[in-house]
Amino acid sequence: MNPRHILAVTKKDIKAELRGKETLNFMFLFSFISLLMFNFATDPYSPTLKDVAPGFLWFVFIFTGMLGLSRAFLKEKETGTLEGLQLAPLSKEDILYAKIIYNLLLMLAIEAVAFPLFIVLFNYEIQGSVAEALIVLTLGNIGFVIVGSFMSALVMSARSRELVLQIIVLPLLLPVIILTIIALRKVMIFAEPLLTIGEIKLVVSYVAIMAVLSSLLFEYILEE
Amino acid sequence: MRFERKYAVALLAALWAMVLYAMYSALFRLGPLKEELLRFEGDPMRHGYKIFFFSMETAAITYLAFTVLLVASILYLRSKDMKWDVIGSSSAKIGIVFTTILLVNGAIFSKVGWGAYWNWDPRQTTSLMLWFILAAYLSLRTAIDSDETRARLSAIIGIFGFVGVPLTHVSATIWVSNHPQLYNQAGKAPFSLDKAGVSVFMMMMLGVLVLYLYFMWLTVKIERLNQKVLSGER
Amino acid sequence: MIRVENLTKSFNRLTALDGVSLHVKRGESFALLGPNGAGKTTLVRILSTLLRPTSGTVAIDGIDILEDPVEAKKRIGVVSHNPFLYDELTALENLRFYGELYDCEPEITALLKEVNLEDRARDLVGTYSRGMKQRLSIARALLHDPPILILDEPTSGLDMTSRKDFYRLLQQLKSRGKTFLLTTHYMEEAKELCTRGVLLNKGRVVSELDLTRPEEELEGIFAGLEG
Numbered sequence: 001m002n003p004r005h006i007l008a009v010t011k012k013d014i015k016a017e018l019r020g021k022e023t024l025n026f027m028f029l030f031s032f033i034s035l036l037m038f039n040f041a042t043d044p045y046s047p048t049l050k051d052v053a054p055g056f057l058w059f060v061f062i063f064t065g066m067l068g069l070s071r072a073f074l075k076e077k078e079t080g081t082l083e084g085l086q087l088a089p090l091s092k093e094d095i096l097y098a099k100i101i102y103n104l105l106l107m108l109a110i111e112a113v114a115f116p117l118f119i120v121l122f123n124y125e126i127q128g129s130v131a132e133a134l135i136v137l138t139l140g141n142i143g144f145v146i147v148g149s150f151m152s153a154l155v156m157s158a159r160s161r162e163l164v165l166q167i168i169v170l171p172l173l174l175p176v177i178i179l180t181i182i183a184l185r186k187v188m189i190f191a192e193p194l195l196t197i198g199e200i201k202l203v204v205s206y207v208a209i210m211a212v213l214s215s216l217l218f219e220y221i222l223e224e
Numbered sequence: 225m226r227f228e229r230k231y232a233v234a235l236l237a238a239l240w241a242m243v244l245y246a247m248y249s250a251l252f253r254l255g256p257l258k259e260e261l262l263r264f265e266g267d268p269m270r271h272g273y274k275i276f277f278f279s280m281e282t283a284a285i286t287y288l289a290f291t292v293l294l295v296a297s298i299l300y301l302r303s304k305d306m307k308w309d310v311i312g313s314s315s316a317k318i319g320i321v322f323t324t325i326l327l328v329n330g331a332i333f334s335k336v337g338w339g340a341y342w343n344w345d346p347r348q349t350t351s352l353m354l355w356f357i358l359a360a361y362l363s364l365r366t367a368i369d370s371d372e373t374r375a376r377l378s379a380i381i382g383i384f385g386f387v388g389v390p391l392t393h394v395s396a397t398i399w400v401s402n403h404p405q406l407y408n409q410a411g412k413a414p415f416s417l418d419k420a421g422v423s424v425f426m427m428m429m430l431g432v433l434v435l436y437l438y439f440m441w442l443t444v445k446i447e448r449l450n451q452k453v454l455s456g457e458r
Numbered sequence: 459m460i461r462v463e464n465l466t467k468s469f470n471r472l473t474a475l476d477g478v479s480l481h482v483k484r485g486e487s488f489a490l491l492g493p494n495g496a497g498k499t500t501l502v503r504i505l506s507t508l509l510r511p512t513s514g515t516v517a518i519d520g521i522d523i524l525e526d527p528v529e530a531k532k533r534i535g536v537v538s539h540n541p542f543l544y545d546e547l548t549a550l551e552n553l554r555f556y557g558e559l560y561d562c563e564p565e566i567t568a569l570l571k572e573v574n575l576e577d578r579a580r581d582l583v584g585t586y587s588r589g590m591k592q593r594l595s596i597a598r599a600l601l602h603d604p605p606i607l608i609l610d611e612p613t614s615g616l617d618m619t620s621r622k623d624f625y626r627l628l629q630q631l632k633s634r635g636k637t638f639l640l641t642t643h644y645m646e647e648a649k650e651l652c653t654r655g656v657l658l659n660k661g662r663v664v665s666e667l668d669l670t671r672p673e674e675e676l677e678g679i680f681a682g683l684e685g
Contacts, residue, residue: 008558016546019582084542084598086508088559089531154377158367167363171356172384175391178349209387217380220301224373224509371470455471 001097005090009098013072014105023071024106031064031114039121053122054184060118061111061137062144062177066169068106069148070162072099077156086222096149096218104145111137128187128195136187136196140180143207147172150214153221172210179203236438243431249424250277272336277425279329281432282322286354288436289319290389293361297382300375306451309375312382313365314443318436320358326351350392357385459484459606459637460505465514467500474500476661477514484605487638489648489655489669491680496658498641502610505639506536519605532560535599538610541591542598545584549575549594552583553601560602569597573627589620596627607631609640613647625650645676 017024038056042049076082085095115137118124126133151169155161170177183199256270296312299305330348331341342348361381368374460482467475475497482488490498503509505516507527516523523530536542543552550566557564570576573593583591592612599607609628613621628651632638640655642648648655648669655667657679665679 004561005559008555012544012547012551012555015551016544019546079545080540081542081544083508083538083540084556085559087506087531087534087536087542088556089528089561090559091528154380155364155367157370157373157377158364159369160367164360164364164367167356168360168381171353171360172387174349174353174356206387206391210384213384213387217301217383220376220380223376 002090002094005094006098006101009085009090009095010101010105013098013102017102017106023068024109027064027068027106027110028113030067031060031110032117034060034063035114035118035121042122044123049122050124050189051185053118053124054188055181056122057115057118058137058140058177058181058184060114061107061141062173064110064114065103065107065141065144065148066166068110069103069145069152069169070165072103072149073153073156074161082222092219092222093215095222096153096214099153100145100149103149104141107141107145108138111141124188126188127191128189129193132193132196133184133187136180136183136200139200139203139207140176140184143176143180143203143210144169144173146207146211146214147176150218150221153218156221175206176203179206236434239431239434242427246277246424246427246431249420250274250428254421254424268336272333275329275333275336277428279326279333280425281428282326282329283351284429285322285432285436286319286326286351287389287393288433289315289322290354290386292440293319293382294386297379300379301383304372304376306371306375309379310444310447310451311440312379313362314440314447316358316361316382317443318439320355320362321439322436323351323355323358327355346395347392350388350395354385354388354392357381357388361385459486459519460488460639461515461517462501462505463515465501465504465516466512467497467504467509468512474661475504475511478658478661478663480656480663482637482639485635485637486654487632487640487652489652489667490639490641490658491643491645491648491655491667492658492664493643495660497661498658499610500661501658502536502538502608502639502641506534506608507531532602533604534606534608535602535604536608536610537592537595537599537612539612539614541595543583543591543594546582548580548582549586549597550579552594553597556598557601562602564601564603569600572600572630573597574623587620589616589623592616592620592624593627596624596631600631605635606637606639609638611641611643613642613644645673645680649673649676 035056038060042052042056073082076085082095086092119126148165148169151172152165155164155168158164179199179202183196183203186195186199251274254274257267257273262270292315293312296308296315300308300312327348330351334343334345334348335341338345361378364381365374365378368377460480462478462480465475465478466473478497478501480488490501492498500509504511505518505523507523507530510524518530519533521530521533544555547555549570553564553566553569557566567576567579570579573596575590575594575597578586578590583594586594595612613624616624625647628638632651638651640648640651648667652669655669657664657667667676667679669676
């Protein structure tokens with residue numbers, strides 16, 4: 001692992017994305033429109049809304065993230081630059097780490113806009129600490145981005161890869177998704193602090209296992 | 225050849241007779257649950273506990289199928305020998321059958337014990353996750369044309385997917401669950417089987433295990449023939 | 459400089475390379491000729507560490523590419539028909555990015571001058587013509603000043619003038635003592651740039667070629683292959 005290499009690749013991706021903004025724009029519009037749909041589908045005065053809204057929020061993030069994920073490796077593969085990276089003397093895992101960081105930044109950027117939008121649209125008042133809610137969200141994101149980036153590289157040579165990607169990523173992330181929703185609901189509904197510590201611990205350990213597996217197995221994805 | 229087959233058929237018939245007998249015993253010959261273990265009067269678990277004999281075995285085979293898939297996947301990545309891919313994918317195919325049975329069992333148990341077929345109990349949720357992982361593994365395989373790439377990439381999923389097994393196993397302890405546990409925190413079984421129960425359990429376990437092995441043997445054989453046909457060998 | 463011993467690569471049941479051995483000396487320009495599907499690309503991909511051989515060994519500058527791929531990568535520059543450049547970045551940014559990956563402080567301005575792109579350095583590569591991209595690709599391959607240049611059908615899709623420019627550039631590099639390995643299916647191109655080579659067909663070395671011999675004679679060998 002060479003932080004300089006990782007940083008260089010991430011920086012390159014961000015720069016290229018900011019020039020074209022293709023993925024970012026799509027992701028933002030998608031998250032906006034799906035939040036609106038969910039909002040339209042629910043009654044704003046319904047007492048159960050407070051219960052289900054955190055789940056909506058998380059699903060919007062997941063499916064928006066999925067859009068970005070499938071691009072990160074695919075674009076390098078389509079333009080052939082993935083080979084350029086493999087020709088350079090950097091370890092293969094560093095490419096994965098760079099993409100993970102890049103995807104995480106993309107997701108956080110979207111969420112920075114979508115989260116306030118959610119609060120406004122659903123007229124939501126977070127009862128617990130906002131910081132705790134953000135920690136839970138970010139942790140969930142990290143887990144999602146690690147498994148997602150790895151799998152998006154894996155499905156590169158499959159047919160209808162965007163579909164296959166979702167079919168693979170969602171089950172593997174089921175524990176993270178469920179735990180994050182539970183934790184998010186707790187933070188948003190109850191005022192008591194640190195109620196989510198149990199879920200946080202579980203998410204961290206699960207994600208750690210996924211991270212170790214990803215870095216161990218990544219070389220087999222690029223190997224031919 | 226004929227001779228061997230005769231023995232195999234006889235053996236299988238004997239096994240089936242044994243499993244049928246075990247099933248019959250589990251359902252009709254074993255007594256109800258001890259009074260002190262019932263949660264309330266008229267608890268449906270009085271007889272409902274017997275589904276344990278069915279779901280425990282299927283769960284064990286599901287774990288076994290995943291373990292075989294894991295080992296075969298690791299061995300494939302190390303040796304690039306197609307044999308391991310055939311074994312791994314066969315185990316996944318059989319595994320998904322057993323996981324389906326497990327889920328049905330779980331739903332029946334859930335209805336009897338808790339009142340709803342599906343109530344997102346951690347055990348149920350994680351078993352469902354196992355089913356989805358195998359489904360993902362098998363659908364990824366249909367989406368890749370090159371044999372070598374398919375074997376390599378699905379082996380990676382085979383290794384990742386195994387994470388679901390320990391998770392399912394500990395799920396009832398680390399989450400709040402209504403699922404009955406084999407061992408409580410003191411390490412003692414909250415309910416223990418009497419002698420008759422143990423023998424029924426062992427008979428069914430053996431029966432299902434042989435069934436798994438028989439399916440494995442068949443699937444691997446079919447896969448081998450498939451490859452022979454495709455490569456034009458005689 | 460490049461030593462290939464008994465190299466075999468099979469995909470599934472298809473054998474792409476079947477016991478290929480060759481030896482390229484330091485400073486030499488070596489051509490790999492052959493029709494499509496002869497195994498040229500497979501061989502080049504193995505040499506540039508993108509592909510793992512089924513059996514056999516490759517040593518680059520005395521370094522086994524399977525044992526120490528990172529050191530081997532530092533000694534080769536690859537120019538392929540794909541330029542490996544990012545359209546959304548400028549020429550300068552592209553070179554700086556690859557420079558960071560190779561852990562070197564390249565003389566980017568000098569390199570850009572050499573490939574005659576210094577006045578377009580701040581333009582996005584997406585606005586470049588194919589010929590310009592290929593020239594920038596050479597600059598990219600030279601960033602870490604490798605002793606060996608692998609050229610994998612570098613002129614496919616280039617028009618006549620760009621091709622001439624490209625050859626001139628490569629001749630300059632040759633005079634600086636770089637070792638070339640060129641794959642091509644044009645005999646003229648091989649004759650233009652190389653002195654020695656091999657003819658590959660169906661994954662095997664069919665014959666050794668002395669590219670200083672007259673063209674008609676060489677064409678004869680080529681024709682014999684097709685028939």
